[in-house]
Amino acid sequence: MASFNFSLSDPSAFILIGIPDLQDVHMWISIPFSTFYIIGLLGNFMILFVVGKEQILHKPTYLLLCMLALTDIVISTSVTPKDLCIFWFNLKDITVGGCLIQMFFLHAVSVMQSAVLVAMVFDCYVAICNPLRYFTILTNARIANIGLVGLIRAVLFFLPLSLLLSRQPFCANRIIPHTYCEHIAVTKMSCGDITVNKIHGLVMAFVIIGLDLMLVALSYGLIIRAVLRISSKNAHPKSLNTCTAHICVMLTSCILFLFSTLTHRFGQGITPHLHIILVDLFFLIPPMLNPIIYGVKSKKLCEKLGKCICKR
Template sequence: MYLLLCMLALTDIATPTFVVPKALCIFWFNLKGITEAGCLTQMFFLHTVSVMHSSTLVTMAFDRYVAICNPLKYATILSNARLAKLGLVGLIRAVLFILPLSLLMSQQPFCANRIIPHTQCEYIAVAKMVCGDTTVTRIYAMVLTFVINGFDLTFIALSYGLIIRAVLRISSKNAHWKALNTCTAHICVMLTYYTPGLFSNLTYRLGQGIAPHVHIILADLYLLIPPMLNPIIYGVKTKELRDKVGKYICRR
């Protein structure tokens, strides 16, 4: 559990690290310029961390499945070494999926008016500045979205389907509550991650009449809400963290 929380915390730290400094420079010092290479680099790291975050949530769903459906084999199936390998696979998957997208964008000619109405170099915002044929890039981006979200959400749904089936076989209502209570933190984290992302993508692709500042706010919330809420969610749910915070407050 602590290794998974560490993986989640690293993605939560990395996401605002690539966005907030530049956003603060825009708001505080009016430094709105960014180089083409800097913008594409930010885009690469931003989306790589996002895919890695999704991989971590899939691993956490698998962790909950093993803990509830195969508790006696939990330590054997999810050893520290295996969790580290799953984390490495998630990182490699993110890099291999996002790197071609960044390379394709770097080969595109950009228009003379290179203004991004955004606080970060998100793919959709950068793609709107391209003047050449973006058919290949758009197809790759759409396939990437469907493959990553489709695979991850399907695996998470399958894990929770098996969990619900196992819980319903238990006769004790108290056991039902205890089993499902172990999943509440993970479910809350998934909602804070996938829901803003879904709204942000839908408003970009379908909401042509929506004001630009609405797009900007939704994209910023998608990047900042999960890193802000995840520590609170798991801090409330994890007894050891609650005890540490309680002792610290008492000392103060």
């Protein structure tokens, strides 16, 4: 596909240059990016379709899985289509409003996803530590409320960040060395005082991620303690198997997130294009792997998926 050289239509817009120093190979980079994106969309939409269609799957675990699928779809779609427009058509400009909207959705839905992952580990905890009261503690209505609280938390934390940036004056040099409107990169475009923005972004990131990781660690600590108290050693692997899918999802998400965050803030020696590729993969690989992980580990979901495919 040819690369078209479109001129900047709005002089007040930002320019996303894509991956620095690798503009010549943007077309090749787009191949794995688009492949990961399509696989992720198909997998997550398939989960939503199967769980929505099969009444037997209308249970807390699968409702949480649907929430995870929705956040995966929104996160990858917030970034990848614009990436591909840059790679394929050289459409690098994005309006200030569009940039702030992309940034808000990306960060807010990421926070929402973090809340869903915490709820999923709590689901594992109840299933192992209090199985007899599982459906009493985790009703479908309670799961819906958890999702609503997670959404409200995400909006309340990151809407002020976007509003603060929208009131900032931006400099004439509006070139962002990135594939999407990353918060720190957009903040650096401002000619005004960005101290409040930096502090707010840093505090919110550490408060939200720190709190969620503490809750996850606490839940897993209680799960391990409960499993070790089981007298039958043969039951240990069976009990822990309940959490293996969630552990795999947490590892893929957290490792990529922590690596990209640490390299952005402290990895001055790392080349910019390597950091940007890693960040983009963080928005593509977990959404692609999550449906595969849960599809393999959940027998009921796998069976229903197989039936739906066979009927087609």
